[in-house]
Structure formats: C-alpha cells, structure tokens
Amino acid sequence: MDDAIAQYRLRVNGVTRDLSTDASATLLEVLRRDLELTGTKYNCEQGECGACTVLVDRTAVNSCIVLAVSLDDREIVTIEGLRNELGVDLQDAFIEFDAAQCGYCTPGMVMASRALLERNPKPSQAEIRSGLEGNYCRCTGYAFIVEAVAEAASRQPQDNRPGTGDTGDHAAPSRQRGDKVEAPADHEGDGRP
C-alpha cells in the first residue's frame, strides 16, 4: 500500500507507453490492468504455468514474475501484437490443427512457440517439447499443439516458398523477421499474403 510510484517507459507491441504505476507492479499487472491488454492470461502467478508468456526483446518471459519497472525501454510483444508473418502462420496452424480447446493457455502457448521458432526455426519434436515445457495446458493433451508448431516451422519462409523473400538462413533469427515482430501493432498490411 505504501507502494512508491514508478515512472518508466515500455515499448509494447511497437507503441511507446510512458507509465506511472506502483513500483511493485508486475509486467502482467501492467499489461492487463493498466494497458488493458487482456489477451495475456494468468494462473499461478509464480512463473510456473506459462499462461502469461510474452516476449521481452524477443525472448519468452513469464510476465507474472517480472517487475514492469525493470523493463524500462525494453521491447515487449504480447499476443495482441503478434501480427508478423510467422505469428500468422503459427496462429493459422493452431487453428488448423485444433490446438486450442478452452483457449486459456493459448496466448501464452503461442508466444512461447513464437520465441522457440525465433531461436530455433526448425525444431525437432523433442525441441518443441522442451521449448514448451513451461506452458501448461489442461485440455488438449498437447499433441495437437506440438503438431501445430511443427507445421508452422515447416511453413517458415526458409522453405523457399515463392514470394517470401527470405534469405534461407536457418541458423540465426533473421533481422527481417525480427523487424516484423517490432512493427507497430496498429499497422495493417503486416505481410500476410
């Protein structure tokens, strides 16, 4: 209650947000309460279940255990900001493979998958499993989620699909994809064919 007010700046889904909140507020709280970005879900608030996964500088982070103030000037992407090509492919694959049942874990699962594909564009089944181990799902039994992520990976631009203009660099996350992640959330025409 005697919480000091902290002032800091986050870049959320490409938009700069100057914030003034309780210093002890977690990123989860700030996203859901102050920015009303409720696409990010929560359950354990202990960094265990992965429902609140977002990207901080392109890495998956449990937003429930990170103080928002500690992310001054960092780049945050939530499910609402996932509009790049890979995000669309991933989300399409989740729909096609029926990888969401109740859907509550889905935003966190999609963000964790996005981070996984960012650092490992061609993950094996085992790598997908270990990459998503921190995300609980109580509905699906996970099989369709793993299938969806594998399918999304196979559809990545590296497949030399016409029109993707990708460099074919499998080893490192390409700057091009990263730039797309950082495109403003309100920018339409986000590269989806």
Place this chain on the structure above:
Amino acid sequence: MTSLNHVTGRTRYVADLRNHRCLHAKFVRLATPRAQIVEIDRSEAVETPGVVAVFTANDLVIDGQVPTFGPLVADQPVLAHGETKYEGEPVAIVVATSERVAHEGVRRVRVRSTPLDPVMTRDDALTSPPIHSIRPESKLEWAGTNIMGEWQFIGGDVSAAAAKAPVIIENTYTVPFAHHFAMELYGAIAFPEGDGVAVVTATQHPFIMQRIIAATLGLPQEAVRIQATELGGSFGSKGYPKVEPAAALLALRLGVPVRIMLTAEESFLTGQREAAQVYMRSGFDATGQILFHEVQADFLVGAYTDISERVVCKAGLHALTPYRTNTFNVFVRGLFTNTPPTTAFRGFGAPHVIFALESQMNQAADQLHLDPVDLRLRNLRDKGESVPGESSVDGDWKALLTSVADVIGMDTANAGRDEGRGIALGLKSCIPATTSTARVLLSNEGKVTAFVGTTEMGQGIHATLAKIVADSLGVTTADVTVVAADTADVPFDALTASSRSTVHMGNALLAACDHIREQMKSFAWSEQGMRHPIEVSGTTVKCGHETIALSTLMESRGDAAERHVLAGEGTFCAAEDPEHPMNGPTPFYEVVVTAVRLRVDRETGMISIQKIVHGTDAGQVLNPRRATGLDDGGVVMGLGLAMSEQLLLDEGTQKFMNGSSLDYRIPTVAEIPPITSVFIENRDGPGPHGSKGIAEGGILAVAPALSAAVTDATGVVITRLPLTPETIWSALANLPDGK
C-alpha cells in the same frame, strides 16, 4: 470464430472483463482446517484508504439467516459464522477500489480463532461427532452423523456365491483428493440490474446458477440474470456456485458492480475431487465368469454437499454396469470431512469405482491365467442387452474392446525386460431426465442464429451445434451464429455437463430446424399452392420440378419488410422415472477402452509409457478433430491423476502441502506419450446422426490400464493412486525376491 479468438487473445474470459465502476472483493480466509471464530477485528482494514467495506457473516444476514447455497442442499454459507469447516473457508470479505487495496485490506483483518479437532479421514468421519449440526432440505435421511448419504444396490445372494467361488479377489483401493486445475481460475462479476442482479461468470450451468442465486438472495428467479462467459477450462469445477453468491450479494448490498477473482491457491481450496476408499471382493469361476461382486465405497466429499449426493449415488449405481453381474452388493457412502467441498469432476465418481472394478478384472485374469481381453469378453454385456433398472446396452462394447486390444497388440509379448501392457474399460452414464430447449432463427438470406444455453469450455460444442444446424438447414457453418448462455437471451437448458449437450441440445436444435421446415412447408402450401411432397432444403422449398426460395416465400406473405426470419423452437427431454435412483435411465452410455504399453525402471520406480491406445464408442463422431483432441486431453488428465496428482495433507497441521500450481504437478508436454485414438461409429446413439456424448471419457480407464501394465511389467499389484515412482519403488522393494 472461437479458435480464431483463442489464438489472437481476443476471447474474453470473465477476468478479462472490466468495468471501471467495479469494486474488487477479496475473501479473508482461515488457514486451519476447522476452527471456532472468536473475534473478527476489521478496524484497521476499514481505515485503509480505498477499502470500501469489510463484511462478516453477520452483516450479510437475510431474514435472520446467514445466506447459504448449494445445488442440492443449501448448506454452504456465503461466509462462515461460528465455525469454519475447511481450510481456507472465507470468514469475511473486503471490498475495495482495487485488487491491490482489497488484498492489503485482507491482510489487515485480524481474526482470532480457536482450532478445533478436524475430521480429515474416513475413520475420523465414522467415529467423530458430526461436523454439521443441522442438514437442511436434503431428500435423504440424515442420522446426525458425518454420513452425507448412503446407497445400496443388491442382487442375488453374495454370501452363497462367495461360498462356491473358486477364485476370489479382494482388495481395497484408494484414490486421493485431487484438483481440476482448470487454467482459468474461479471468478465472477455481479452487477445490480433492475430489481435484481446480473452475474457475469465462468459457469457451466447458467440456469442452475440463476436458480441457486435467486434462492440464496431471496429473489424471484426473473430478478437474477446469469451471463456465462466462455470458460477457460472447467472439468466440472465451475458447475455449481462458488464465488457467485457472494458477488451477487455484495453488488445488491452496495449498489455497484463487484468483482471477485480468486488466485490459484484459493481455487485449490474452493473445489476438489472426492477422495475415496473402495473395498471390493469379486468371485469368478474357472472360466473367468463373474460370480459376484461386492463393493463398499466411501467417498470423502468435503465440508459441504455441493453435488456430491449425485456423484456418490451414481458411482454406486453404475459401479458394475459394464459386465453381466447378477449377484452383487454395492454399498456407497459419502462422508463429510473438514476439507474443501468436492464437486463434479470429469467422470463424476466413475473413475474411482472403475479403478477398483477394472483392477479386479485384471487380477482375476492373472490368477486364472486368462487373457484380460478374453476375461472381459466373457462378461461384457452384448449390444441390446437389457440392464436391470437401466437403459439397455446401446453400443458394441465388445467390438470396442477388441479394436483397442488389436491396435495396441495386447496379444503381442512384451519386447523387453520390465515392459508391460494393460487394458481397462470405463463406463459412465449420462445425466438422466434433463431438458434442453433451443431457438433457431433463419433469415431469408440463409443466415442462421442458434440460441442455446450450452456453455463452451473447450469441448467445441458451439462448433458442433453449429454444424448440426447447418447440416439440417442446408447452409454452411459460416452462416450459423451461436448465441449462448445468457439466461436473458436463450431458452431453458438444464446444464452443460455429463457429455450431454451433443445429444440433448443437438436434438433440441434439430427439432427447432424441423419447426422451421414445417413453417416453410405450410407457407409453400398456403401461399404458393404447392402440394405434397414438399421438400425443404436450406432456404429453398421444392415440390416436384418447382423450387422456390425462402425470400420469395416471404414476399408472397406480403410482409417482407418486417418479417425476414422464421423462428423455430425445439425441445428435447430425456426420459424421467421417479422410481429410479437418479430420476431416470441414462440417455446413453459413455464407454471407453484404454490400453497402455510401458516400461518400469526398477531402480527409480519411474514409469515410461511407450504407447497408449484409447477407444471411444462415439455412436457417430461429428467433429473428428475435436473428438480426438478431447480424448487426448482426457487421457492425459487421466495420466496425471493416475501417476502424479494428489492433494497431500501434512500430518501435523492437517493442511494441504501442495495446493498451488507450483507444487501440484499436472502433466507437461515433455511427459506425453504417443496416443492413438480409436472411434467406434455404429450410429447407435440417441443424438444427431446417431451420436453419443464423449467429452469425459478419456479419463475413465487410464488408471486401471496403467496399473495393470505395471503389474504385467513387474509383478507388483498397486491399489493406491497415484502410481508415483515412490509407490512403485516401495512396492518393488517389498517383493520377496525382488523379481
């Protein structure tokens, strides 16, 4: 649409809804399992800036009574008064301008209490004075003990059969308390509305919620509106009221919207699955035919009734249904304990007795040196066979069993040392004697709106219902909009549970579509002079070579501008029988077979599962991808409950040691074995296209199949769930020669 909303984060669960006028309420809970409340000092809390009010039970009295709630027996107080009966029971509630302030207010409420001896176990319950001094409204006789209710089902003479049985298997099985672990936690927002209240909540059953809240608050039902949001998982946990009565009461009292969202730790202490001890004695002849079964099952139901009377009764009623058993004595009891109220949980009591029954069957096969599939085939009921006092067998259970056995290769020997295979069958009946009503609007543009009370919690029912309507009216699913689960908008539907909605709401929708077709035919007859046979397909009416569009029909009525939809209504009522213990025979049987191949590491007791095959008698699969996903998810939930999930009580404090998402381990993606789904589709169900309900089935037979495979691999028989490495290792260590 649902899937698109899920993957884009646009689905609005109850916690995502926000109203800037909302006050935030948070419960003050006592951490002891049972205590006498001496004093509640809220002086410091009410002085906290932002705290609007702090209520105790006495502040909430209506007509001289602290309001209570419950679906069968209104025995759960909105706030405890005098005595708390379970760990975490709320004793006060802080209302504040923000969640953070409410949380701080809770910290500042001082509760003085005296611990009382808690009733925690079966033996405690049977030997201690009753934890309830009164028991209102129950239809059951109550003897002033901790026995909530007991049921006995007898056929033939068990003693005589036992005297002659060459093989008798006798065991006591135990199943621990567990938690649903829906990813979305409990929560509700209540709004004052008109002369009453509207509650927006994650509930499976908006109409049951409406009835109970009205009763709790002393309001007419029409003054209570329930808007069920999409649920972030439920598995039974969000069937019956939990936080909603308090939210509604506070909204009415304060005249502003009130929001209550529980944490994961609070959710663990709000709804659980019953613990049970199931004693079973079974006799077989040398050919493996069942001579008798005797069952004595005690379910620990927690501190309040919730829906447990029906859970326990049904568990007993269908304990033996899969197999032809003329001689039986089934005795089941529900016992009150000072633990959180238990409630519906996927399988509704069936998994507890199936674990016992199927383990008995597997052990009998072992003792008789019979194949466990053959033993079951000898005893399984045939399709069409009558079941005394119940619906006849509606599926080919033998074909289901042999299909699953074939796919996993039950007759193929284990490949390596310490490998094993196991198989088990599970059966659950569907809730009888319930009604679904649906309304369907068809526009002259071929657009359809279906109004249903059915809630969506991940089972994909809205998509399935849309498909049923689309197929019936000859439009595409994209043309169908489902409007669901607001008591102010949709016609009555009993509940979304028991895997009933495909059959019940599906049939109600088909009837509503028929109603629309009748209207189109009569228009065609009276306005267009069409004569029989008139066929209606989608928005077109055909008669011989003549076809006419709905829009043309509408114009011929001369009121196209005003009347551009046809409204159909349909109802489906499952048979009722007041003499039946559950009020009626089951509308269908949900029957599954699960088979497992695994390897046991003798050094650690750890199981590694190589393959699971799960078969379901679906009647007809209507949504193949989701049906498979539901079975996958059910099997994996079953694996969790069979292998790791249990709520552990500290022997000293009698408090739960692992009631948090961190400590209570559900399966993660890293632990998932390959699962193959098999569906038997003979179109022999009562639902659209011969379908049956399937959503609960995955969970039913996992534990006994797994247990049988562990026995096959190691020779040890384990009758206690879960099959943790420690349990298996200990059992192996106790083997005389460490086989």
